[in-house]
Amino acid sequence: MTPRKKLQGLVAATITPMTPDGQVNLLVIRQYVDYLVSKQNVKNVFVNGTTGEGLSLSIQERKRLAEEWVCQGKDKLDHVIIQVGALSLPESQELARHAAAIGASGIAVIAPFFFKPTNKDELIAFLEKVASEAPAVPFYYYHIPPLTGVKIRIEELLDGIKERIPSFQGVKFSSTDLLDLAQCINKNKREQFEFLYGVDEQLLSALAIGADGAVGSTYNYLGGKTNLMLQAFAKPDLALARKYQFLTGEFLNFVIKLGFGVAQTKAVMTFVSGIPMGPPRLPLIAASEEFIVKAKAKLDSIVWPKGD
Numbered sequence: 161m162t163p164r165k166k167l168q169g170l171v172a173a174t175i176t177p178m179t180p181d182g183q184v185n186l187l188v189i190r191q192y193v194d195y196l197v198s199k200q201n202v203k204n205v206f207v208n209g210t211t212g213e214g215l216s217l218s219i220q221e222r223k224r225l226a227e228e229w230v231c232q233g234k235d236k237l238d239h240v241i242i243q244v245g246a247l248s249l250p251e252s253q254e255l256a257r258h259a260a261a262i263g264a265s266g267i268a269v270i271a272p273f274f275f276k277p278t279n280k281d282e283l284i285a286f287l288e289k290v291a292s293e294a295p296a297v298p299f300y301y302y303h304i305p306p307l308t309g310v311k312i313r314i315e316e317l318l319d320g321i322k323e324r325i326p327s328f329q330g331v332k333f334s335s336t337d338l339l340d341l342a343q344c345i346n347k348n349k350r351e352q353f354e355f356l357y358g359v360d361e362q363l364l365s366a367l368a369i370g371a372d373g374a375v376g377s378t379y380n381y382l383g384g385k386t387n388l389m390l391q392a393f394a395k396p397d398l399a400l401a402r403k404y405q406f407l408t409g410e411f412l413n414f415v416i417k418l419g420f421g422v423a424q425t426k427a428v429m430t431f432v433s434g435i436p437m438g439p440p441r442l443p444l445i446a447a448s449e450e451f452i453v454k455a456k457a458k459l460d461s462i463v464w465p466k467g468d
């Protein structure tokens with residue numbers, strides 16, 4: 161496989177825009193790409209993940225959405241990673257082949273979470289079968305134990321993974337277990353794996369440990385601010401980096417108390433970007449008007465550091 165530039169920085173976990181009657185709205189993807197690039201300075205996307213309600217979409221919808229992101233992102237985005245995990249192995253393999261055929265820059269696979277792998281060998285066996293359908297496409301394991309209930313530690317998973325999955329590129333690490341993350345980074349320096357952190361409110365801690373970048377929902381609408389945090393961290397100006405993390409944390413802490421998930425993320429993105437993200441798909445329920453009013457007032461009240 162041709163070595164490629166390491167993925168660093170922010171990756172927006174894309175929202176799936178829907179029409180008011182619940183159909184996937186492909187017509188706004190072009191505007192969405194332009195918004196991420198020009199307003200948030202975010203040039204990498206992670207499609208059909210948690211925020212994108214990927215597991216609530218049909219295979220056909222997932223394919224069409226992936227195609228649209230790759231097509232609209234051409235010459236504008238640096239990386240379009242498609243989440244191809246599914247509960248059924250053949251479906252996941254089909255999506256992996258499709259992602260390869262349309263020229264995705266990477267694929268990610270979430271662990272199956274109905275019949276769950278109970279140990280590393282079972283998990284790797286599943287991942288290997290998916291990865292082998294797209295052997296030339298960089299492969300990421302999508303670790304999100306709070307949602308999948310699959311708690312196999314990444315430190316253990318990575319041991320010898322290249323022999324089983326030659327296209328293995330890294331991990332989207334959506335867990336608060338920073339000890340596991342630190343061990344992975346420390347033990348895998350030679351491998352050049354990418355560690356993309358997925359708990360936005362704790363990104364600064366993950367950067368300190370050595371995470372390469374981040375995939376998250378908030379980079380859709382707070383990508384610009386978070387990029388300033390990354391710059392401050394790189395300088396290094398830790399006091400400034402902390403300010404940004406505290407402020408994004410203040411917003412998230414506020415909305416989490418109100419009840420915050422994918423439905424609310426869609427609402428926040430709609431009022432911040434002006435792009436209609438529409439309702440979520442059942443079983444998720446649209447954010448209430450009360451949530452929208454309070455979340456908007458909170459975001460508007462935040463005083464970001466000067467010079468921004």
Ligand SMILES: CC(=O)N[C@@H]([C@@H](O)[C@H](O)[C@H](O)CO)[C@@H](O)CC(=O)C(=O)O
Nearest residue numbers: 173209210211334358359360375376377
């Ligand atoms: C559980 C969850 O949805 N986590 C989000 C975070 O970005 C999360 O929204 C953020 O940290 C706020 O809590 C991401 O890790 C999910 C994600 O990247 C994805 O959509 O695939």
